[in-house]
Amino acid sequence: xxxxxxxxxxxxxxxxxxxxxxxxxxxxxxxxxxxxxxxxxxxxxxxxxxxxxxxxxxxxxxxxxxxxxxxxxxxxxxxxxxxxxxxxxxxxxxxxxxxxxxxxxxxxxxxxxxxxxxxxxxxxxxxxxxxxxxxxxxxxxxxxxxxxxxxxxxxxxxxxxxxxxxxxxxxxxxxxxxxxxxxxxxxxxxxxxxxxxxxxxxxxxxxxxxxxxxxxxxxxxxxxxxxxxxxxxxxxxxxxxxxxxxxxxxxxxxxxxxxxxxxxxxxxxxxxxxxxxxxxxxxxxxxxxxxxxxxxxxxxxxxxxxxxxxxxxxxxxxxxxxxxxxxxxxxxxxxxxxxxxxxxxxxxxxxxxxxxxxxxxxxxxxxxxxxxxxxxxxxxxxxxxxxxxxxxxxxxxxxxxxxxxxxxxxxxxxxxxxxxxxxxxxxxxxxxxxxxxxxxxxxxxxxxxxxxxxxxxxxx
DNA sequence: GCATGATCATGC
DNA sequence: GCATGATCATGC
Numbered sequence: 128x129x130x131x132x133x134x135x136x137x138x139x140x141x142x143x144x145x146x147x148x149x150x151x152x153x154x155x156x157x158x159x160x161x162x163x164x165x166x167x168x169x170x171x172x173x174x175x176x177x178x179x180x181x182x183x184x185x186x187x188x189x190x191x192x193x194x195x196x197x198x199x200x201x202x203x204x205x206x207x208x209x210x211x212x213x214x215x216x217x218x219x220x221x222x223x224x225x226x227x228x229x230x231x232x233x234x235x236x237x238x239x240x241x242x243x244x245x246x247x248x249x250x251x252x253x254x255x256x257x258x259x260x261x262x263x264x265x266x267x268x269x270x271x272x273x274x275x276x277x278x279x280x281x282x283x284x285x286x287x288x289x290x291x292x293x294x295x296x297x298x299x300x301x302x303x304x305x306x307x308x309x310x311x312x313x314x315x316x317x318x319x320x321x322x323x324x325x326x327x328x329x330x331x332x333x334x335x336x337x338x339x340x341x342x343x344x345x346x347x348x349x350x351x352x353x354x355x356x357x358x359x360x361x362x363x364x365x366x367x368x369x370x371x372x373x374x375x376x377x378x379x380x381x382x383x384x385x386x387x388x389x390x391x392x393x394x395x396x397x398x399x400x401x402x403x404x405x406x407x408x409x410x411x412x413x414x415x416x417x418x419x420x421x422x423x424x425x426x427x428x429x430x431x432x433x434x435x436x437x438x439x440x441x442x443x444x445x446x447x448x449x450x451x452x453x454x455x456x457x458x459x460x461x462x463x464x465x466x467x468x469x470x471x472x473x474x475x476x477x478x479x480x481x482x483x484x485x486x487x488x489x490x491x492x493x494x495x496x497x498x499x500x501x502x503x504x505x506x507x508x509x510x511x512x513x514x515x516x517x518x519x520x521x522x523x524x525x526x527x528x529x530x531x532x533x534x535x536x537x538x539x540x541x542x543x544x545x546x547x548x549x550x551x552x553x554x555x556x557x558x559x560x561x562x563x564x565x566x567x568x569x570x571x572x573x574x575x576x577x578x579x580x581x582x583x584x585x586x587x
Numbered sequence: 588g589c590a591t592g593a594t595c596a597t598g599c
Numbered sequence: 600g601c602a603t604g605a606t607c608a609t610g611c
Contacts, residue, residue, distance in 0.1 A: 222589080412593095413593080414609070415611090416609095416610080418592095445592090446593090456594085457592095460593080461591090462590080463591075540603075541601090541602055541603070542602060550602090550605095551604055551605060554606070556606085569604095
């Protein structure tokens with residue numbers, strides 16, 4: 128069969144794939160026909176079998192657009208060229224901004240053999256060096272051939288972010304080496320994550336080499352935050368935009384956490400007013416990005432610059448205030464619950480899970496007297512341990528089930544001591560949101576209990 | 588106008 | 600003193 132691309136050339140495959148950009152499969156095939164025919168000589172948009180579910184669009188694309196049959200999944204998609212095809216869905220937010228809808232799953236981990244691999248010679252690197260990304264707008268009402276494809280490009284994570292990808296890989300593998308595969312969490316790492324694999328917890332338990340405990344089967348993935356970053360970087364390149372970044376990690380030896388601690392250390396013990404004076408930023412603690420701005424400046428970025436790692440991993444900067452009694456005052460709020468969306472979501476694809484498996488950067492202030500200004504006590508990086516995620520999963524499932532059945536009155540409360548709770552988060556009590564039942568209910572959010580936040584600080 | 592980080596007000 | 604519901608303030 129004549130291909131319209133050279134199966135041995137990444138560039139050729141990419142260029143062929145790029146005819147999908149700002150277009151859709153149906154349109155691109157028409158364009159291709161004008162240039163000399165279909166990739167396989169076929170002219171049908173109808174695949175040999177019906178594809179559906181996760182990965183369905185990818186399989187459809189391989190057959191209908193690239194003229195390949197999906198007979199094997201373990202081989203690289205374009206084996207001869209060393210290129211892996213990944214279709215990745217996007218969604219539009221209410222304000223029109225575009226976000227990745229999901230993580231990109233990169234292949235399952237074998238706990239038993241991975242402990243003998245080095246990063247350079249790893250299965251991960253050999254399989255995922257170059258990935259051909261086809262970003263499309265998720266739309267369950269459209270046929271695959273009509274899905275909008277705004278961006279197509281190759282991502283080489285080693286070239287772009289090699290130092291941190293390597294650290295992430297080694298962090299995950301080290302947990303297996305320490306006999307702690309069952310404690311791996313997607314929140315452990317910045318870009319490369321370890322997401323769970325398998326339908327249920329019960330059927331997805333695997334043995335690990337250095338512990339008798341079974342661990343949840345896991346796959347490497349690009350975390351959803353990193354997928355957002357990839358999309359943004361590739362889009363900026365396509366549109367010839369340049370963004371000014373300050374990189375914290377610039378050699379294999381640099382540790383994000385260490386550098387950040389060093390940069391913050393001169394400011395520990397100072398009150399916020401003094402810090403603002405030194406950094407020459409106005410003291411406006413009510414401004415929404417006030418603490419993000421302080422962080423940026425302390426880490427050496429100008430107002431118009433971004434800290435690369437914070438943006439690429441979407442590290443959540445949160446301030447915590449400790450009162451004279453040693454306790455923190457408030458619970459920590461998260462995004463409001465979209466009642467109509469949550470009922471269709473699985474826990475591990477939910478907004479709350481994505482937020483909780485981000486890395487957190489806590490800026491902790493305290494004061495010894497209610498009238499004293501807050502003093503910077505310390506900063507810590509944190510991510511939620513796997514066992515706590517399991518608890519929050521129950522809170523989420525409870526909310527998920529209650530929303531599905533139309534019960535908006537009996538969510539898990541702070542006093543239930545389940546790490547997280549649900550409570551109102553709105554402009555006022557008339558600020559409501561549509562539900563799957565077609566009614567309107569007060570806007571609510573998930574919150575992390577303030578007791579839990581205090582426990583984190585005590586143990587950190 | 589809306590989302591969200593922050594904080595208040597009430598009542599047990 | 601704390602949980603819970605409610606609301607404010609600001610940026611985009």
